[in-house]
Amino acid sequence: MSASTRTRQAAPLLAVEDVSLAFGGVQALSNVSLEVRADEILALVGPNGAGKTTLFNVISGVLRPDAGDVRFEGRSIAGWAPHRIAKAGIARTYQIVRPFARLSVVDNVAVGALVHAPTIARARRDARDVVTFVGLGALADRPASTLTLTQRKRLEVARALALRPKLLLLDEVMAGLTPTEMDGMAEFVLGLRERGIAAVAGVEHVMRLVMRISHRIVVLDAGRRIAEGDPAAIRANPAVVEAYLGAPSAAP
């Protein structure tokens, strides 16, 4: 607990402040606030439709919030273009994997590496390192369209890492993985901290892994934040149990 009291005083890396967003008549996000510190893994938990992906879209600049602010390293980034936010140090993955199908695995990753690399040759070299790191080294020169779903998930992560982000938004990282692969992904997420990368991991199911990988948990339900706390507190929170954990279909 001493670590968290120490960092609590420092300014957060990311601060989402009272963000609201509606699509037509549907209120996707209502006054959602959360903070992510530079050394933590925050789990963003909630059933399908809770607003996790919408929140990721707001943070990464794909959507502009109707109200509220997003601050990254103290600067307001709400309304910035996505490429500017990416360059500032926020990378993301997509829930539905979206590889550049006709480009090779290396080139998929090199696109992000270009943000730092002075030349394309350098970007491809950096990309190859990241591709090897996520375990796709043998497939580096294949078109991305030939990868399996699991491999595409890894490619998704590799592309984000190539940006050398300070904050990584992982949208539904566990979806579609086998239990063994989930353990591998959990190891990877836990390892981010040693690389100096903070993360927000959106997770719908698999509470067992949420408890393992996260330092803190924020629970969303129907676009509202209904709870926040460390894993033990969330497990005991009656609102969470009722809205989410208590639902028999949601438990793995």
Added chain:
Amino acid sequence: MKRALGVATIVATALLAIAAPLRLDGYWLNLAYVTVLSVALAYGWNIISGYAGYFSFGQIAFFGIGAYATALLVADERWPWIIAALAGGLLACALSIPLGYVMLRLRGPFFAMGMFGMAQMVRVLVTSIPATGAGAGLFLPPSFGLVPVYYWTLAIAAGAIGVTAWLDRSAFGLRLQALREDEHVAATLGVDATRAKMTAFALSALIPGLLGGGYALFLTYIEPDAAFSARLDLQSIVMAILGGVGTVWGPLVGALVMTQISEALWATFPQVYLMIFGGMLVALLIALPRGIVPAIAERVRRRAAVGAVEAAP
């Protein structure tokens, strides 16, 4: 070995193209000019549509702008033709910036249709200026031989191929291809999509803009149907598709194959050549949906893979 063969083919083609006016005249030189023009137009289209993935039906607008600007500058202002043609290309390129800023907000079929509409709009605007002679057209002093125009067009074609070859290996080209595959994802990976696609659009306007001036000089008379020729526009698109969209050599192969087949058919079956030609195109595109160049590349890759397996102990 394979590389040497490729380089030799390119050098031979270039030498043939450069030497053509020394041995050809009349009909054959016209054919050579139209072939080179088609090659260059197909390359111009290939940048915005093949690499950036914005399928355009309106690049001919920039060809028309170049043609009319050159015609006016030569006929009324007595500018040297080469300066006038250059100015026409730069004007088309400059106009592509505001036009692209608006049009590139559209995507997919909406962009394609929007560009078609835009080309019609530009055509009406250009021909409503009294100085262009409206629908009646504009005569140029007929003092130019075809040879200088041929070399002008050949130089632009070579430049367009060079730019494409650079694009294919550059960081800018990779960004364009990423945005062709998925613009949202490319943006969240740090690609400034607006800047990249506007640059591509400007290049895809400069090339036809520069060619238009040459075409006006070739015809020595310019009117709306010639300057904004729907046939030239469609033809260059089909050539690029036939050869292979978004590849370095696709437009060249497609344009060479198409112009030669079309001329041969026209000479042999003047009444029904278009029917035969259309049928052949359909058959080719069904057999090779991604175009000739990707099909050949795929075959070479597969053979190399088989060779590697057989060579392994």
